[in-house]
Structure formats: C-alpha cells, structure tokens
Amino acid sequence: MDQELVRRITPIFRQVLDTPDLVLTRELDATLVPNWDSLNHISLIIALEEELGLEFDTEELVGLANVGEMVDFISKKLKVRNGK
C-alpha cells in the first residue's frame, strides 16, 4: 500500500469510526471494525474527499472490498490528478 497515503488517512478512519487505535491493513474491511456501518461509511467517504481534495464517483466506490483496494484506488486517483 501507499504508506504515505495510509499515514495521511489513518487519523480520518480513527476519528470517523471512533476507533483511536485502528491500524489500517490491506485486509481490513467493514466487517472487522464494529463502528464501520453504512452511516459511518458515508461520513468516511465525505471526510476523505474533503481531506484529499478529491471527488469520487458512486460506481468507483462500489467495487472496493477493503482498505487495500481503497488505498490503491485513491493513490491512483491522486497520481492522475497530480499528473504523475
């Protein structure tokens, strides 16, 4: 995973999911975090868009199965935006 991105978004996951010691791993998904329900997922996406200055499409988000896929997706989107 893009570790710089992971460091940047970890505080957002911890705050939104109210889990101060949460560690983001590739395999982590909503089934493994008690507070990661549908409502908090919406708040999480909004907070990520805000922090990263990105806008996601609903269709792009649907297929993301875990944190690893989410980080890969965001990292790719940031590279496109930054022209890398």
Add this chain to the structure above:
Amino acid sequence: MENNLIRHELRDLTLESLHEGMSAKFDITITEKDFQYFSEFAYDTAPVHNNSKIASEMGYPKPIVYGFMVFSRFSGLLGMVLPGPRTVIHTAHYAMKKPVFIGDKLTYSVEVKKIVKSVKAVILDLKVFRDNEMVLKGETQCGFNR
C-alpha cells in the same frame, strides 16, 4: 395563548436539482404555548427556563428558551423543504450564540454548503437570526435515500 401553525410547502427535490448556495428560510415567533409544550415533551423544568430569579443569577434578564427547542424547528424545514422529503438527517450539530426568549421572532435559514454526489449526501449550514443577530449556528449532513 398564541399557537404557531407552520405549514411548510413540501418540495420534492432530488440530489441533482440541488446546487451549492441554494437556501430556504422561514420566520416564527417563540410562543408561551410552544415553550410549555416542549417543556413537557422534554421532561425539562430546569429553573433557568422557568424561574426569573435563578435565570437572573445565571446572567440572563429573564428565563431562557430551551436550546433544543430552538434547534428542533429545523426538523420541518430540512425534512420538507431543503433538502426535502427524499432525505434523512445523518448528523447535526449546533452552537447557541445568544439566549432566546419567549416572544422572540426568529428567522431560520438553511443553505446548501456542499454536495457529495458519491455518497448521495449534502452538507448544509444552519442559522437562526433574531433581527440581524445570530442566535444559533450549526451544520447538518443529510443523505438521499431515494
């Protein structure tokens, strides 16, 4: 006692029809009847709301209206007008900026701050004014469920 009969006109807005800066407002006067009704509803007879002497000791010229009561008036505005009946409230928070008293005429304002299409949500600024003085400021996140 005077009774407020608010009739919001239902607006069936979609997420696509919203734009940032879009707003809605309504005026209402806080009545003794509203106050008594809320007091019973909330099981709140705290003296700062009902006892002039204690209200004075706490720094207010007269008993103050319940902050939750002031905020609760946003329910109809949000649910029926903007963002409207296709949405539910996800989160809401607010700060009381000034005390509110029975008889105050208040203007409620809701304005679209941000639209988050990816999760079909909208963030709105909430403000309540007495004349030109802001008495409450808040924010809410609502989601479109249909």
